[in-house]
Amino acid sequence: MMGAGWPAQEGGLAERGTMICVSIAAPDMLGALRAVAQAAKGGADLVELRLDLIPGFDLEALLCERPLPVIVTCRPRRAGGRFDGAEEDRLAVLGRAMRLGAEYVDVEHDAVHRLTREGHSKIIASYHDFEGLPRSLSRIYDDLAGMGTDAVKVAVTARRIEDNLEVFSLLQRADRPTIALAMGEAGVISRILAGRYGALLTFAALEEGAEVAPGQVPLSDMVGMYRARGITPATDLYGVVANPVGHSMSPAVHNAAFAHCGLDAVYVPLLVEEPVSFLREFTPLGFRGYSVTIPHKQAVVAAMDEVEPLALRLQAVNTVVVRDGRFHGYNTDVAGALISIEEALPAGSRLEDMRALVVGAGGLGRALAHGLAARGVRVVIANRTESRGRALAQEVGAEFVSLEEMASVPTDLLLQTTSVGMHPRADASVVPAEMLRPGLVVYDAVYNPLETRLLREARRAGCRTVSGLGHFVHQAARQFELWTGREAPMEVMRRVMLERLGKVMGDA
Numbered sequence: 001m002m003g004a005g006w007p008a009q010e011g012g013l014a015e016r017g018t019m020i021c022v023s024i025a026a027p028d029m030l031g032a033l034r035a036v037a038q039a040a041k042g043g044a045d046l047v048e049l050r051l052d053l054i055p056g057f058d059l060e061a062l063l064c065e066r067p068l069p070v071i072v073t074c075r076p077r078r079a080g081g082r083f084d085g086a087e088e089d090r091l092a093v094l095g096r097a098m099r100l101g102a103e104y105v106d107v108e109h110d111a112v113h114r115l116t117r118e119g120h121s122k123i124i125a126s127y128h129d130f131e132g133l134p135r136s137l138s139r140i141y142d143d144l145a146g147m148g149t150d151a152v153k154v155a156v157t158a159r160r161i162e163d164n165l166e167v168f169s170l171l172q173r174a175d176r177p178t179i180a181l182a183m184g185e186a187g188v189i190s191r192i193l194a195g196r197y198g199a200l201l202t203f204a205a206l207e208e209g210a211e212v213a214p215g216q217v218p219l220s221d222m223v224g225m226y227r228a229r230g231i232t233p234a235t236d237l238y239g240v241v242a243n244p245v246g247h248s249m250s251p252a253v254h255n256a257a258f259a260h261c262g263l264d265a266v267y268v269p270l271l272v273e274e275p276v277s278f279l280r281e282f283t284p285l286g287f288r289g290y291s292v293t294i295p296h297k298q299a300v301v302a303a304m305d306e307v308e309p310l311a312l313r314l315q316a317v318n319t320v321v322v323r324d325g326r327f328h329g330y331n332t333d334v335a336g337a338l339i340s341i342e343e344a345l346p347a348g349s350r351l352e353d354m355r356a357l358v359v360g361a362g363g364l365g366r367a368l369a370h371g372l373a374a375r376g377v378r379v380v381i382a383n384r385t386e387s388r389g390r391a392l393a394q395e396v397g398a399e400f401v402s403l404e405e406m407a408s409v410p411t412d413l414l415l416q417t418t419s420v421g422m423h424p425r426a427d428a429s430v431v432p433a434e435m436l437r438p439g440l441v442v443y444d445a446v447y448n449p450l451e452t453r454l455l456r457e458a459r460r461a462g463c464r465t466v467s468g469l470g471h472f473v474h475q476a477a478r479q480f481e482l483w484t485g486r487e488a489p490m491e492v493m494r495r496v497m498l499e500r501l502g503k504v505m506g507d508a
């Protein structure tokens with residue numbers, strides 16, 4: 001039986017980090033008991049029993065042998081839940097939970113006055129907004145705080161990442177145990193960074209697909225990848241500025257590197273619409289660096305105080321280092337790709353002596369064409385859209401050919417930089433198989449799947465193949481080194497990337 005030894009939550013939260021609470025929903029009692037056990041095994045600090053999402057729940061059975069402290073919640077429809085019985089019955093369930101010794105019960109702000117405290121249970125007064133961020137959030141918080149409950153919970157919906165700022169400032173001025181979060185994908189950082197702002201706890205999903213509220217991060221990622229429990233005001237912040245950002249591998253790779261090196265730092269996904277204003281508004285929170293990716297690499301240049309020469313020439317920054325409040329922009333894509341290609345060259349051969357065919361004239365094709373031209377490599381550009389391909393060819397002093405013509409271009413190194421062949425359309429290839437011959441070096445930017453159709457055909461034809469994985473790991477390692485001044489743990493980064501890719505392909 002759990003309960004007596006549970007530490008009081010008031011005070012000292014910021015130093016100790018936040019608790020991770022898994023919200024439990026299940027089709028039946030057996031499923032609920034299993035889910036609670038799984039949460040305990042997975043490292044949760046407590047569970048929220050969403051009784052309205054557990055049909056036929058048996059409160060006594062749920063509380064009797066509980067392995068973790070609990071919050072008992074029975075959300076009515078008006079507050080986004082599924083309980084549609086009488087209000088008296090709902091409040092009676094919460095009363096019974098208190099008599100059974102539940103550590104917390106959660107009651108909606110408009111029903112607090114109808115609930116009488118029983119036993120040692122603590123009461124959380126909660127407010128939810130599933131539409132957006134109410135203008136009067138601060139007043140709503142003060143009203144909740146004035147209700148005399150033990151803790152207060154405010155859950156709003158983030159329409160844009162800037163909405164998290166309101167949640168953070170609410171937590172910063174909270175004078176009592178407070179849970180504040182922004183639901184939805186744009187609000188994910190409010191869940192991960194809750195500990196930085198002294199939140200009483202943060203909610204997680206039991207596993208992927210078991211989210212009880214929009215934007216909940218799986219427990220394994222909260223505990224393992226983000227180390228969310230240990231995030232404090234001293235933790236350095238990093239993140240990937242992107243849109244969309246949900247499938248980025250960068251959080252897994254960079255957080256593993258931070259953890260391996262024992263750094264008090266976390267790397268979060270940042271779903272950003274306006275990168276320039278974003279950097280200005282969020283950097284004071286404690287961000288020390290950013291990765292920047294599609295579609296913001298060009299726009300973010302305008303926010304930089306200094307830009308390294310290659311990134312300036314490309315007008316594309318994929319790495320931002322914050323030093324003394326100033327933004328320094330870099331492009332690690334070119335070095336990442338070229339190092340990974342050089343690793344695959346036969347001993348004694350140099351990139352500078354090769355003829356390169358760059359297929360694609362988008363952001364990456366352009367970056368690699370510039371990088372190769374700067375090294376003195378003879379470059380030919382092939383692209384679907386002629387005007388774009390010709391413009392790039394002119395920029396770097398290269399020849400342009402159409403995709404149909406490229407098979408006749410004499411080349412030693414083929415760089416496939418289009419998105420063709422990427423999961424889930426992995427059966428496609430933009431390169432005709434007849435141009436693949438022994439000795440040709442073939443690089444494919446696509447790393448999902450690891451062996452694309454192009455690379456498979458190239459390997460069978462006796463080419464030297466270079467997958468986009470090495471490029472990704474090298475560019476991430478260079479980012480890590482720019483941010484931390486330490487050598488990147490490349491093998492850890494590569495392993496995590498392979499694990500994540502294996503999982504993505506397994507899910508397919």
Ligand code: NAP
Pocket residue numbers: 294333359360361362363364365383384385388417418419420422430445446447468469471472473475
């Ligand atoms: P982008 O700026 O959108 O450019 C896309 C390129 O692909 C353009 O040249 C486009 O040609 C071409 N393309 C798209 N669909 C095509 C099709 N059906 N047939 C022929 N050409 C097609 O994207 P990007 O930033 O350059 O990225 C390109 C790829 O590289 C993505 O898959 C990305 O994930 C990958 N990448 C990998 C790494 C890594 O670390 N391995 C790093 C960066 C990028 P048009 O000009 O005709 O539209």
